[in-house]
Amino acid sequence: MEPEHQHKGVARHACGECCTRLENLGVSLDGRRVLEDVSLHLHCGELTTLVGPNGAGKSTLLRALLGEVPHTGAIHFLPVFGHGREDAPAIGYVPQQLEFDRFSPISVQDAFSCALSRWPVALGHRRRDRQTAQEALDAVEAGHLLGRKLGELSGGELQRVLLALSLTPVPNLLLLDEPVSGIDLPGRELFYRTVSDLRRRYDLSILMVSHDLAGVTAVSDRIVFLNRRIVCAGAPAEVIANREVRHTFGLDFNLSDRP
């Protein structure tokens, strides 16, 4: 992707130093403690994957980062050399399964223009917006989807379009909420490959929620096992070895030393 077309966050290589820092983060929803005492550093150029059982608070953590739910504790965004702003980092977000009206007459190009441009899509698109969308889609191997209606895309196609959208302009922090659930295997591999390339190409931190432990170990720099609080965090190999993780994901049943 050429950096010239970016509006703000210019594509740049990871400095490896700026990070998002969560300190003793806690969230209560309807009087129920959903997350507590979560302290986490997300470094740029790193892909951190969040795993854990259902109801562990993984999506809630993303929503707290997005500012959608109130939280205790602190979230700091630490810029280095003036990249971004401490109070408001640019956040890219790919929702779990975009819930939207599939009959909406909104094309992929419309979605890009809505998010990036003030020129009303009701009056068509400016050439610059077209070009931006095309380049962003090309970067995730989805260039052919530009003119398609959003509601007609397959699950994998939609996720790639949303990824392209979340990367335009390149954010400081990219949040992916179970981006591959409901996508076939080739689609998953393509998605992981694309995400894995991103962290090398841009100066951004990626936080991905996933159920697909087998799929993410190869691409993650760090895995965090969350169950209301952080149970274990570290390099993929370390986390895989953890007893509770093995139990939750049923890994022990595959051990060859079983009677």
Next chain:
Amino acid sequence: MNTWHVLISLLPFEWAQFGFMRMALLAILIVSPLFALMGTLVVNNRMAFFSDAIGHASLTGVGLGVLLGMADPLWALVAFALALGFAIITLQRTTHAAFDTVISLSMSFSVAVGVVLLSHGGNFAKFSHYLIGDVLSITPAEVGRLLVTTVIVGTGLLCGYNRILLIGLNESLAGSRGLSAWWTQMLFCAGVVMVVTMNLSWVGILIVNSLLIVPAAGARNVARNARQYVFYAVGIALFSGVSGLLLSYYANTATGATIVLVAMACYVVTLGIKAARNRM
């Protein structure tokens, strides 16, 4: 204004010779595109029921205006509808109650209050023109007011079109791009209130919402992107507006309702086109 009258009266039709028809035609040409443009957003953001409630709430607004002894209850109506719209959105956002229930509650409340206020003393029939509307009695001053509303709300809609559409698509996605759903929704609500209330006197409370919803719903059946969506909606609104006016002239029926019927016919046609496309 004079040029308009002179130009239209040159048309070789009987109706073109009447000043009230020329005024009605002008009013319809002014507001139809606005209704269509706003309707595309109302339908896409699933607010059809909301705008319906705003229309019905106007009954209370009229009642309050009469109670306060206003000669023209328009501003009481605007104020009440605004307050109710903001209340609905606030309630829905803070209590996370089901949107349709909140709307239904507030609609029941405001219709009941309106009927009680207006029926006091047994004079409800005096206000029945608010229910049906009368485009043929529209005055040049009212047309001027419609023009001002259309320009202001239309400009606001175009400026906010992308944001409103994105929020309607998915709020979290819009939120991650720094859009505040609350503010956008409040402003949009104010726009809906202005359009609905300013047009009540000629369309009537009962069907004002149809003018918003039907053209957009029809356009949705055939459009493949946002530009086609708006283009078709404006087309349907203008076509049904003008032909509805003329039909109502020859058939001697209420204009607002006749327009809605023509728009409904257009909707059925788009359904047919959609079905034919799917079969191909």
